[in-house]
Amino acid sequence: MPAFWIGHRCYRTKGDAKKAVQEVLFRYTVGSIVDQEEDHLLLLDLLDLHHEAADKIGPGVQSFAIAPPQRGPYPGFEVIRTDQSRIDFSYLTCLKPPTHRQQVLNVMRDEVKPTINAYFEFRHSAGTLVSDQSHTPLETTNTAVSYFRGPAFVDIAEAFAQSAGGWETIELTPSTEPGLGRFSDRDLAQRWFTHHQEQAELGLLSTWENQRRPRR
Incomplete structure (x- = not known):
C-alpha cells in the first residue's frame, strides 16, 4: 500500500495516518480545546x-475542539473559527484520496519554489532576517516565507485556475509523491509562475508565527 501524506508528515499507510489522527482525538476529553502545538498543526x-476545506475554514481557523458524538459512540473534531463560529468536520472524509484540485495545488506550490527560495536568499543576503510581524531577529532554521501580508496562496491559485478554465483543465505529469509532479503544459506552468510572481506579497515570519496565524 502506498505512503500517505498529511502536510509534510509521511505515514507508511493510510491506516497509520488514521491511527495518528485518532491518537489526537482520544488524547482530549469532549468539549476541550486541542492545545498541544503538534496536535493543532496536524489538524x-x-x-x-x-474536499470542503474552504467552507470549513471560513474566515480562518483559531483552534480545534473535541465535539460530542453525532452518529455512533465516538467523538469528532470541531473547528473554532476566528469569528468564534464553529463547524464540525469528519477526519475520515479528510483521509479519502486527494481531489484533483488538491493535487494541482501541491504541484503549484512546487512550481513556484524558486520564487520562495529567491525571496529568502534576498532577505538573508540583505541582512534583514527579521520577522515582518513582531520585528524580532530570525535564525535561518526558524524562518518561514509567508503570504500573511497579501492574498493567501490558495486565493492566488484559485484566480489562476479560473483564468485557465478551471481546475479540471490543468493536466499534471504522473507523480508518486505529493508536490513532485509538474504541469504537463509547460507554457501554462510559465504563466502560473508569472501570475504568482505578480500577485504574491511575501514576507518573513518565524516558523511559530507562520504556523499559528489563522489558516485561510
Missing part, C-alpha cells in the same frame, strides 16, 4: 485535505 494540515 490544520488534515483539514486542508477535506
Whole structure:
C-alpha cells in the first residue's frame, strides 16, 4: 500500500495516518480545546485535505475542539473559527484520496519554489532576517516565507485556475509523491509562475508565527 501524506508528515499507510489522527482525538476529553502545538498543526494540515476545506475554514481557523458524538459512540473534531463560529468536520472524509484540485495545488506550490527560495536568499543576503510581524531577529532554521501580508496562496491559485478554465483543465505529469509532479503544459506552468510572481506579497515570519496565524 502506498505512503500517505498529511502536510509534510509521511505515514507508511493510510491506516497509520488514521491511527495518528485518532491518537489526537482520544488524547482530549469532549468539549476541550486541542492545545498541544503538534496536535493543532496536524489538524490544520488534515483539514486542508477535506474536499470542503474552504467552507470549513471560513474566515480562518483559531483552534480545534473535541465535539460530542453525532452518529455512533465516538467523538469528532470541531473547528473554532476566528469569528468564534464553529463547524464540525469528519477526519475520515479528510483521509479519502486527494481531489484533483488538491493535487494541482501541491504541484503549484512546487512550481513556484524558486520564487520562495529567491525571496529568502534576498532577505538573508540583505541582512534583514527579521520577522515582518513582531520585528524580532530570525535564525535561518526558524524562518518561514509567508503570504500573511497579501492574498493567501490558495486565493492566488484559485484566480489562476479560473483564468485557465478551471481546475479540471490543468493536466499534471504522473507523480508518486505529493508536490513532485509538474504541469504537463509547460507554457501554462510559465504563466502560473508569472501570475504568482505578480500577485504574491511575501514576507518573513518565524516558523511559530507562520504556523499559528489563522489558516485561510
